[in-house]
Amino acid sequence: xxxxxxxxxxxxxxxxxxxxxxxxxxxxxxxxxxxxxxxxxxxxxxxxxxxxxxxxxxxxxxxxxxxxxxxxxxxxxxxxxxxxxxxxxxxxxxxxxxxxxxxxxxxxxxxxxxxxxxxxxxxxxxxxxxxxxxxxxxxxxxxxxxxxxxxxxxxxxxxxxxxxxxxxxxxxxxxxxxxxxxxxxxxxxxxxxxxxxxxxxxxxxxxxxxxxxxxxxxxxxxxxxxxxxxxxxxxxxxxxxxxxxxxxxxxxxxxxxxxxxxxxxxxxxxxxxxxxxxxxx
Numbered sequence: 001x002x003x004x005x006x007x008x009x010x011x012x013x014x015x016x017x018x019x020x021x022x023x024x025x026x027x028x029x030x031x032x033x034x035x036x037x038x039x040x041x042x043x044x045x046x047x048x049x050x051x052x053x054x055x056x057x058x059x060x061x062x063x064x065x066x067x068x069x070x071x072x073x074x075x076x077x078x079x080x081x082x083x084x085x086x087x088x089x090x091x092x093x094x095x096x097x098x099x100x101x102x103x104x105x106x107x108x109x110x111x112x113x114x115x116x117x118x119x120x121x122x123x124x125x126x127x128x129x130x131x132x133x134x135x136x137x138x139x140x141x142x143x144x145x146x147x148x149x150x151x152x153x154x155x156x157x158x159x160x161x162x163x164x165x166x167x168x169x170x171x172x173x174x175x176x177x178x179x180x181x182x183x184x185x186x187x188x189x190x191x192x193x194x195x196x197x198x199x200x201x202x203x204x205x206x207x208x209x210x211x212x213x214x215x216x217x218x219x220x221x222x223x224x225x226x227x228x229x230x231x232x233x234x235x236x237x238x239x240x241x242x243x244x245x246x247x248x249x250x251x252x253x254x255x256x257x258x259x260x261x262x263x264x265x266x267x268x269x270x271x272x273x274x275x276x277x278x279x280x281x
Contacts, residue, residue, distance in 0.1 A: 104162035105240075165190050
């Protein structure tokens, strides 16, 4: 096939020998099957920001670290350099997440290299050695649904123990490999401790899995694993092999509004005193 322009630098660098075929086109990237040193890999070519249907919502990029303060200022101002830096940070976020999660034992494709907006990584295959299908293309028995659901919940837990929330997890971002589900597509992954939207994203990720597998095993539709997992995480009681029940009862005690208002008043008084001291000095 004709070599895509974005892959030509990798061939020139000797990172790719040949391009076999296009595997898929997604909302954020084009993926190709390639050969490298006798191995079959996949090359994820990120689309330009203007061509992507998945936008870099502030919910995902909140508190993402950049290389230096100059980049941070440029990104905040929206300059051309800032937009380029933001795009580079968006792409490298998946590389960083894959490396971090692979090291934590999460079932994700192994990353090999990243150059000029192209990510070289493991090609996930099925039992025949062909590219693994997406989970959404599968029809499952109730037993298979329960097994795959449990496997993916364990991966969600392991990810959270590593400080990462996928943020866009669904049946469209899971491949069904020969040895079970593998999680893909992580450029929007967020830091669990540093992003104020992480809990909402975790709950949505788990709900997406529950709703998909619930089509094949309706009993899963009545579970509350997301809330249970996040509660364990907040209490510092979450670890990779923690026992999950799928049941969760939130705190039903009435909120102590008066106490909250007192704390607000104290904070306002403290700030007023600080401003007065600044005026007097």
